[in-house]
Amino acid sequence: MKRFEAAIYNEDVLNALKDGVPHKDLKDDWADTHYFEFKARSIDEAWDMMKRKYRSEHGFVIKAIEPLDPENN
16 A cells, blocks of 8 residues: 545635535535545556545545655655
8 A cells, every 4th residue: 555645625614614604514624625634556547546535526625645655756
């Protein structure tokens, strides 16, 4: 397993804050990018994992997924 880091924010939260209202389910800090370290077998699997967990239909935007181990380059 290889280590990766994902950068994710929630566009629905960001838009709600721009409109001056809180999001109904998520904290305001989701308007900012969150960084998550996790393990996957490959970059493709890493993207698949994050897309399943942080679904675009729920407002999540995956800005990037980067390998953390030198051998992943």
